[in-house]
Amino acid sequence: MTEFEVAMPLAGGILIGIAAAMMLLFSGKIAGISGIFGGMLFRQGEERTWRSAFVAGLIAGGVLLYSINTEYFENSSGRGLVAVTIAGLLVGIGTRVGGGCTSGHGVCGIGRLSARSLAATVTFMVAGMAMVALVQPLYH
Amino acid sequence: MAKSNIAAFLCGLLFSIGLGISGMTQPHKVIGFLDVFGEWDLSLAFVMGGAVISYLLLQLWIQRRFSTPMLGEKFQFPSRKDLDRSLIFGALLFGLGWGLGGYCPGPAITSLGSVSVNALLFVVAMGMGMLLADRVISPILTHQALKN
Numbered sequence: 001m002t003e004f005e006v007a008m009p010l011a012g013g014i015l016i017g018i019a020a021a022m023m024l025l026f027s028g029k030i031a032g033i034s035g036i037f038g039g040m041l042f043r044q045g046e047e048r049t050w051r052s053a054f055v056a057g058l059i060a061g062g063v064l065l066y067s068i069n070t071e072y073f074e075n076s077s078g079r080g081l082v083a084v085t086i087a088g089l090l091v092g093i094g095t096r097v098g099g100g101c102t103s104g105h106g107v108c109g110i111g112r113l114s115a116r117s118l119a120a121t122v123t124f125m126v127a128g129m130a131m132v133a134l135v136q137p138l139y140h
Numbered sequence: 141m142a143k144s145n146i147a148a149f150l151c152g153l154l155f156s157i158g159l160g161i162s163g164m165t166q167p168h169k170v171i172g173f174l175d176v177f178g179e180w181d182l183s184l185a186f187v188m189g190g191a192v193i194s195y196l197l198l199q200l201w202i203q204r205r206f207s208t209p210m211l212g213e214k215f216q217f218p219s220r221k222d223l224d225r226s227l228i229f230g231a232l233l234f235g236l237g238w239g240l241g242g243y244c245p246g247p248a249i250t251s252l253g254s255v256s257v258n259a260l261l262f263v264v265a266m267g268m269g270m271l272l273a274d275r276v277i278s279p280i281l282t283h284q285a286l287k288n
Contacts, residue, residue, distance in 0.1 A: 062253020
């Protein structure tokens with residue numbers, strides 16, 4: 001195991017939890033980002049508008065973070081364009097078929113003590129660990 | 141612009157700040173967190189822990205204190221309780237992609253703000269994957285489930 005941080009990850013996590021809870025408090029919606037992004041692409045009218053606003057907020061936050069410190073987006077993973085494209089396809093198919101991602105299942109679902117979300121989260125964590133175990137030797 | 145859209149924008153903004161300061165927008169950190177057999181970096185476990193616990197407590201408070209959302213008609217919670225093949229199969233594929241690229245949807249979309257080519261390719265591919273799932277894969281899974 002390598003050295004790890006606690007304070008900033010914890011603070012960031014709490015902000016994420018607060019943001020997701022605000023979504024519930026204001027609009028009554030679950031802040032599942034794959035679902036919001038997919039809905040923005042494939043739905044129409046009012047269903048599309050609020051999702052587009054949420055996604056715009058995410059990107060605006062990215063611009064803000066990048067203007068404060070580019071290190072927030074440092075990437076020394078070594079992953080190239082082919083790897084991220086295949087990864088994107090898998091994530092798109094998987095989150096749509098499985099009904100959620102790290103935010104919807106991992107944060108909101110587990111936060112509501114949903115057995116479905118717990119099962120999904122354990123599955124995607126184990127699958128992620130297996131994939132890293134498999135491909136990480138290629139990137140050293 | 142409706143108030144609920146402004147609220148959604150602000151929630152997205154706050155969410156992405158949380159992702160950024162926690163380290164989730166740095167793919168090598170995500171991969172380090174998943175690298176349990178290698179140089180395991182436990183940092184991101186605290187992101188999940190902090191997010192789950194704060195959401196758990198806040199959603200309990202919201203459900204007790206409010207009968208309807210402040211800007212909406214009703215709370216929309218997922219109602220399904222059963223574990224089915226789609227849930228597990230989908231989560232499996234998602235996990236494989238997460239480990240391969242080091243991005244999950246939120247951090248990838250947030251990283252569009254940093255003009256990252258990797259993130260842009262990932263997000264475009266993710267959209268295409270979602271289309272493929274809706275048009276091809278989910279119908280096949282549903283059809284098979286009906287047959288069994």
